[in-house]
Amino acid sequence: MKNLSRLLFAMLLVLGYSNVNAQDKNNPWQITIGVNAVDFFPVGEDAPQGDTFAEFFNVGDHWNILPSVSSISVSKYLSDGISFGVAGSLNKISKFGDAAVGDLSYYGLDGTIKYNFLEETTFDPYLGIGGGYTWVDDIGAGTLNGTLGFNLWFSENIGLTVQSSYKYAFEDYLSTHFQHTAGISIKFGGTDTDGDGIYDKDDACPDVAGLVAFNGCPDTDGDGIEDSKDDCPNEAGLAEFNGCPDTDGDGVADKNDKCPTVAGLKALAGCPDADGDGVTDADDACPTVAGPAANKGCPWPDADGDGVLDKDDQCPDVKGTVANNGCPEVTEAVKKALNAYAKTILFDTGKATIKTQSAGVLNDIINILQEYSNAKFTVEGHTDSVGSEANNQKLSEARAASVKDYLVANGIDSSRLSSVGYGESKPIDKNTTSAGRANNRRVEINLVK
The missing domain is CATH 2.40.160.20 (Porin)
Structure with a gap:
């Protein structure tokens, strides 16, 4: 014993x-x-x-x-x-x-x-x-x-x-x-520095407690994805998002979702677009009515009801035509009326100065031009054949310029007007009679197309 x-x-x-x-x-x-x-x-x-x-x-x-x-x-x-x-x-x-x-x-x-x-x-x-x-x-x-x-x-x-x-x-x-x-x-036996039950020699993360399934490495948020491969190691998430959550279930991980609590569209970084106009509801001034981003998600207005949106309408306050960018078109009747008025403009003999009695007809012309605010016109000067051709050319140019200057001085935008003189080259009547020569001495205002 x-x-x-x-x-x-x-x-x-x-x-x-x-x-x-x-x-x-x-x-x-x-x-x-x-x-x-x-x-x-x-x-x-x-x-x-x-x-x-x-x-x-x-x-x-x-x-x-x-x-x-x-x-x-x-x-x-x-x-x-x-x-x-x-x-x-x-x-x-x-x-x-x-x-x-x-x-x-x-x-x-x-x-x-x-x-x-x-x-x-x-x-x-x-x-x-x-x-x-x-x-x-x-x-x-x-x-x-x-x-x-x-x-x-x-x-x-x-x-x-x-x-x-x-x-x-x-x-x-x-x-x-x-x-x-x-x-x-x-x-x-062996050392287990982090106390996770896996010896250091077999532990891929010996200084941090982890799981056997991950060779000793941690899964802090418990979502089944080890921290080293988890883009959101402190928030439980989904494998398809590398461990990040998708709170609203819209297929956009919260870390990339600008609206993480409201289901939205991937194309809009997870934010909703109720009217489907491509503008997120948060930025859409009209979230239930589709409209362009340039107008904060609201439809463009058409104030004059001519079918041309105000943003494209060169005459947004006057009803016009689509073909003329929302402005009224100059009709043949208007063109004839302009030239009928223009032919009555009187000048001092042999000069480019306009006689005072032509003020009324010039005001009528101004009213017509203002009605068609986007149209451009050319003022044309013509003479009869009396005198030299060179003098007649200069006179026609001076008279056309004089009318243009008058119109500009009285409210017509200069960018809408041009002037040209044709001298005696475009007669509309015979120069052999006084009546014919009177017809040839004229001013025309024609639409620039």
């Missing part, structure tokens, strides 16, 4: 060491459970012991093996291939070299620093050095241990460990010996 208590104490120390430190480092732990064999023969001592390494593998004659689980070790990887482990073991000694002895109890508690030559490989050999304390029956002594062994990993976490340790005893009453161990090893 006393010896069993020693072994249990040793195992508790091992497991206690594991539990205290397991969460403090960033590399896996390794626990090995197996069997051990103790051999007192090949250590370079006198009989019944033998020469160093003599009959090293003479299992039947020299090895003491307890046919049950008889060893347990826990080791912790430190860095650069170096690890530290603690092992506990028990055995029954019936063979002391070539001599048979009664069944003696054997207990060992050892600590070892190991160096692994090949990291992250299937075959993983190592060397170790350490020390411990070994009891044979009730006699115990400290030992200095040298270890050679290997791990053979079947998977990332499970493997076979085989090792042989030379245990040099510091006291004469405990003999130096070899202890061989074979067992199943399990690697486990």
Whole structure:
């Protein structure tokens, strides 16, 4: 019972060491459970012991093996291939070299620093050095241990460990010996900096708590899209919008929606357009009646009712025709009336000055021109054939210009009028009679088309 208590104490120390430190480092732990064999023969001592390494593998004659689980070790990887482990073991000694002895109890508690030559490989050999304390029956002594062994990993976490340790005893009453161990090893543990249950070595976001589904990366808003791929990581949204919400369900993500709480159109950045005129309701002065954006969404007015919108109507206050841009057209009757008035304009003989008695007829002409405010006219001067042709040309030009100047001075826009003289070149009657010459001496006002 006393010896069993020693072994249990040793195992508790091992497991206690594991539990205290397991969460403090960033590399896996390794626990090995197996069997051990103790051999007192090949250590370079006198009989019944033998020469160093003599009959090293003479299992039947020299090895003491307890046919049950008889060893347990826990080791912790430190860095650069170096690890530290603690092992506990028990055995029954019936063979002391070539001599048979009664069944003696054997207990060992050892600590070892190991160096692994090949990291992250299937075959993983190592060397170790350490020390411990070994009891044979009730006699115990400290030992200095040298270890050679290997791990053979079947998977990332499970493997076979085989090792042989030379245990040099510091006291004469405990003999130096070899202890061989074979067992199943399990690697486990590691650091979880962010506390999300995923070890840092497997955690894509080791400093931020996350989810297993995203390799340890977070999904702050819980919408099933990890933050690194979520355009709106703090607001639950839809996959089709890269994690952003669409509150009004109009197919435009809130972050791009100028009217996020009211369903609208994609073409209008998520804002509604009740009358379908392409102007958002918020900017539409007439939201229920379609109208152009240039008029704030309202229909253009047509004040004079001539079918030409005011914006295109050159005479918005006077009813006209579509063909004449909303202005009234100059009819043939009006043209005849203009020329009938114009022919009665009188000038001083041989001069371009207008006689005062022509003021009435000129006012009639002005009234007609003002009625057709967008029409353009040319004032034409004509003479009879009396006198030289050159003088007649100059006189016709001067008289036409005189009439134009009078009309402009009395309210007609100068851009609507031009003047030209034709001299005696366009007679409308014979120049051989006084009546004919009187007809040829005339002013005409004609529409410019």
